[in-house]
Amino acid sequence: MGFLQDAPQLAHPHRNDRLLLALLDRVFPSKRRAALDADLDALGDYAQMAWERSGRSTRRKPVLTQWDAWGRRVDRIELTTAWTEGPHLTTRHAVLAAGHENHEHARLEEFARVYVYHIASEFYTCPLAMTDGAATALKASGNPSLIERALPHFLSRDPNHFWLSGQWMTENAGGSDVGNTETVARQDADGQWRLYGRKWFSSAVVGEAALALARPEGAGTGTAALALFYVETMNGTERKPELIIDRLKDKLGTHELPTAEIHLDGLPATPVSELAHGVRQVAPMLNVTRTWNAICAVASMARAIALVRDYASRRQAFGRTLIEQPLHAQTLADMQAEFEGAFALAFEVAYLLGRVEQKVATLQETASLRLLTPLAKLWTGKMAVSLCSEALECFGGAGYIEDTGLPQLLRDAQVYAIWEGTTNVLSLDSLRALAGNNSFAALRKVITGWLGEAHNAQASFAIHAALDAAATHMDAQ
Numbered sequence: 001m002g003f004l005q006d007a008p009q010l011a012h013p014h015r016n017d018r019l020l021l022a023l024l025d026r027v028f029p030s031k032r033r034a035a036l037d038a039d040l041d042a043l044g045d046y047a048q049m050a051w052e053r054s055g056r057s058t059r060r061k062p063v064l065t066q067w068d069a070w071g072r073r074v075d076r077i078e079l080t081t082a083w084t085e086g087p088h089l090t091t092r093h094a095v096l097a098a099g100h101e102n103h104e105h106a107r108l109e110e111f112a113r114v115y116v117y118h119i120a121s122e123f124y125t126c127p128l129a130m131t132d133g134a135a136t137a138l139k140a141s142g143n144p145s146l147i148e149r150a151l152p153h154f155l156s157r158d159p160n161h162f163w164l165s166g167q168w169m170t171e172n173a174g175g176s177d178v179g180n181t182e183t184v185a186r187q188d189a190d191g192q193w194r195l196y197g198r199k200w201f202s203s204a205v206v207g208e209a210a211l212a213l214a215r216p217e218g219a220g221t222g223t224a225a226l227a228l229f230y231v232e233t234m235n236g237t238e239r240k241p242e243l244i245i246d247r248l249k250d251k252l253g254t255h256e257l258p259t260a261e262i263h264l265d266g267l268p269a270t271p272v273s274e275l276a277h278g279v280r281q282v283a284p285m286l287n288v289t290r291t292w293n294a295i296c297a298v299a300s301m302a303r304a305i306a307l308v309r310d311y312a313s314r315r316q317a318f319g320r321t322l323i324e325q326p327l328h329a330q331t332l333a334d335m336q337a338e339f340e341g342a343f344a345l346a347f348e349v350a351y352l353l354g355r356v357e358q359k360v361a362t363l364q365e366t367a368s369l370r371l372l373t374p375l376a377k378l379w380t381g382k383m384a385v386s387l388c389s390e391a392l393e394c395f396g397g398a399g400y401i402e403d404t405g406l407p408q409l410l411r412d413a414q415v416y417a418i419w420e421g422t423t424n425v426l427s428l429d430s431l432r433a434l435a436g437n438n439s440f441a442a443l444r445k446v447i448t449g450w451l452g453e454a455h456n457a458q459a460s461f462a463i464h465a466a467l468d469a470a471a472t473h474m475d476a477q
């Protein structure tokens with residue numbers, strides 16, 4: 001046997017992540033660190049185990065069985081291993097619960113966990129994000145009975161008590177433009193609301209609950225006439241018969257995530273608030289899931305760079321390791337610079353979200369959060385795709401070979417730019433934020449504050465010039 005190349009090894013995603021450790025050291029008082037570090041260590045251990053396991057496992061996709069042997073409709077979904085482990089792992093390490101504690105760093109504590117866990121989760125983080133978003137939207141609604149009913153499940157630290165929530169918005173006629181929603185809500189003679197219609201993408205179909213947009217029968221057309229409903233999907237251990245899973249999507253990536261097309265045939269539902277302005281009511285959920293998207297996009301970049309860096313010290317070409325080849329080292333440095341910018345932006349949003357929710361934020365921070373959330377989502381989504389593509393090239397031909405586990409990074413990254421609002425739709429949302437609440441002035445103050453600490457005069461000058469140009473442009477609007 002001739003030369004055999006060693007596979008890339010994954011460094012511990014918590015203990016070896018310089019950026020994460022620097023952030024935690026900067027922000028957290030030491031008395032908060034012990035519990036957080038223990039959870040991050042455990043999630044990092046899990047991530048290393050999962051990377052090693054992925055080289056041996058071939059099972060990548062969930063399987064839907066619609067009928068049992070005797071012709072009964074069962075719509076049973078068998079999940080991949082990481083998905084079956086998800087509820088125990090994430091409740092034990094309080095991934096969601098940490099984000100809803102009452103202190104201003106709660107969201108940072110949550111998103112540090114998400115960042116370390118995401119890739120190993122096989123996109124179990126997708127329904128976790130939606131569950132977090134549902135909890136946030138229900139809190140914002142102030143609906144006491146739904147809060148009392150659902151939040152103890154969504155934020156549970158007990159896997160037997162834990163529920164996942166979906167986010168049922170997209171339909172055939174309305175993904176970006178949800179104002180085209182065709183699902184109808186009708187009230188029974190006994191006052192029970194029921195939903196009838198088809199939801200075209202449902203990524204948490206194995207969940208126990210969902211927030212769904214629907215048009216109350218007789219309401220007008222357009223977005224403002226939509227209402228937001230809370231639904232539960234299970235009767236004990238059986239899925240409710242009014243929820244029919246038509247099929248699982250065959251996707252470019254996120255293969256382990258069961259994304260389904262579903263029919264609602266009279267599924268019982270409860271209005272979250274008034275029977276209109278459902279998009280306004282679901283907006284807190286959107287802003288939370290967009291933050292998850294940014295953090296998870298950054299986690300994909302971190303994983304790609306960690307593997308590339310390790311490989312560069314193992315692989316030899318032209319008489320030395322790749323990392324000793326100046327041009328390869330430059331490529332890695334460029335990737336690292338982009339990643340560090342993306343990391344800073346995504347975690348700034350998490351930090352601001354925590355401060356706003358705990359009511360300790362300044363007006364300027366509140367306005368910045370509204371603007372930075374769509375910007376962070378759209379920018380990190382695009383960047384994850386280009387960085388993962390570059391990472392594959394850093395492995396040469398091996399980056400193109402499925403059972404190295406590397407191509408999956410690129411396939412999965414493509415989703416960040418599409419779901420939770422495409423890049424252009426979020427660009428328009430950023431403009432809405434700019435127009436709405438003076439957030440450009442607020443952001444300018446934040447950026448000017450950062451520049452005060454910067455040492456690169458040339459970069460600082462360029463950014464000031466860009467801010468001036470943007471301000472002139474906005475004044476002219």
Ligand code: MFK
Nearest residue numbers: 126129169176178179223279280283292293296419420421
């Ligand atoms: C692993 C990573 C984790 C990530 C998990 C992701 C799982 C995937 C799940 C999904 O993809 S779920 C589906 C996500 N769908 C979208 O994100 C829809 C994209 N389309 C938009 O974002 C549109 O801008 C939107 C539908 C929200 C609005 O379009 P419209 O129909 O033109 O409505 P309009 O009038 O602009 O907004 C209605 C109200 O919502 C307004 O308030 P008012 O009623 O008071 O006037 C808006 O100000 C408010 N609003 C909209 N976006 C907001 C918002 N408020 C706060 N924040 C926002 N982002």
Ligand code: FAD
Nearest residue numbers: 167168169170174175176201202203259419420421422424
């Ligand atoms: P369209 O809205 O038809 O967009 C097509 C193109 O038009 C895009 O490039 C878009 O940027 C552009 N465009 C649209 N409007 C404008 C405009 N005003 N100006 C400029 N360009 C515009 N949805 C859920 O509700 N729940 C889920 O659980 C869920 N899971 C998903 C899982 C996966 C894997 C994927 C891929 C999607 C999922 N989605 C889910 C759906 C997702 O949110 C939508 O696909 C997305 O919002 C885009 O909607 P659309 O597919 O209808 O595209």
